[in-house]
Amino acid sequence: MSSISKKYGERVENFSNKAARELLSLIERKKTNLSLALDVTTKREFLEIADKVGPYICLLKTHIDILVDFDQDLIDQLKELRAKHDFLIFEDRKFADIGNTVKYQYSKGIYKIVEWADITNAHPLPGDGIVSGLKEVGLSLGRGLLLLAEMSSKGSLATGAYTEAAIEMARRHKDFVIGFIAGRKLICNDDEDFIVMSPGVGLDASKDGLGQQYKTPRSVIFENGSDIIIVGRGIYGKDKDVATEAQRYRDAGWNAYLERLTN
Numbered sequence: 001m002s003s004i005s006k007k008y009g010e011r012v013e014n015f016s017n018k019a020a021r022e023l024l025s026l027i028e029r030k031k032t033n034l035s036l037a038l039d040v041t042t043k044r045e046f047l048e049i050a051d052k053v054g055p056y057i058c059l060l061k062t063h064i065d066i067l068v069d070f071d072q073d074l075i076d077q078l079k080e081l082r083a084k085h086d087f088l089i090f091e092d093r094k095f096a097d098i099g100n101t102v103k104y105q106y107s108k109g110i111y112k113i114v115e116w117a118d119i120t121n122a123h124p125l126p127g128d129g130i131v132s133g134l135k136e137v138g139l140s141l142g143r144g145l146l147l148l149a150e151m152s153s154k155g156s157l158a159t160g161a162y163t164e165a166a167i168e169m170a171r172r173h174k175d176f177v178i179g180f181i182a183g184r185k186l187i188c189n190d191d192e193d194f195i196v197m198s199p200g201v202g203l204d205a206s207k208d209g210l211g212q213q214y215k216t217p218r219s220v221i222f223e224n225g226s227d228i229i230i231v232g233r234g235i236y237g238k239d240k241d242v243a244t245e246a247q248r249y250r251d252a253g254w255n256a257y258l259e260r261l262t263n
């Protein structure tokens with residue numbers, strides 16, 4: 001049976017990677033395929049929103065380098081929220097350099113991403129070395145990697161042969177590459193499984209002023225067969241009650257998945 005008609009929990013056995021197994025189990029147990037893209041720039045806002053939205057998400061997606069007052073205490077508190085609300089952490093670092101460099105960017109510097117992020121991502125652009133470099137530091141800690149096979153922004157060059165090459169790269173590193181950033185299910189074979197996460201999801205807007213393009217949760221999960229919706233400003237935009245909006249996206253994402261299972 002293709003993963004498209006399987007329950008999240010039934011797919012755990014398709015993965016050897018610890019982060020992938022934990023994520024699929026968590027989605028099944030918590031009944032949410034919503035990931036929050038928490039793009040705010042102060043520690044106070046970051047922790048406040050994470051605490052309010054935590055109950056409704058499977059994955060908290062960070063851009064740790066946009067925080068103006070980043071410190072180790074932020075990471076300690078983020079880990080506490082991770083345990084309190086039962087979610088995993090995805091640092092959307094979009095690595096894009098040679099293997100030797102990304103290895104250090106992943107594990108050293110100020111952020112030491114590999115120490116706290118269950119999942120991170122990379123552009124396949126530099127070739128297989130980028131995956132090998134990240135794998136050297138991440139795999140033994142049980143981390144997982146997503147490849148950016150497509151992007152949600154207008155005019156993205158990640159299409160066609162590039163997307164196909166990203167799929168082939170993932171196949172060569174199945175122990176560490178757990179899936180893709182893409183707008184749709186990319187592989188529908190019965191015998192291989194990758195987790196697809198889709199950004200560019202919104203219920204109220206179709207675009208922002210800077211090239212972002214939005215689809216609805218139903219279009220992404222039910223029509224396109226993706227697994228996780230990534231939502232940012234749709235949840236914490238101006239005048240929004242973040243917990244109410246998070247529940248709205250959680251319900252929309254989960255109902256679209258249930259609709260897919262029964263069709």
Ligand code: BMP
Pocket residue numbers: 037038039063092150151152153181199200201212230231232233234
């Ligand atoms: P928003 O829902 O506010 O548009 O945020 C989308 C988030 O997903 C941002 O953090 C952005 O960096 C990320 N993202 C994206 O929008 N498109 C992509 O193709 C890949 C991304 O990581």
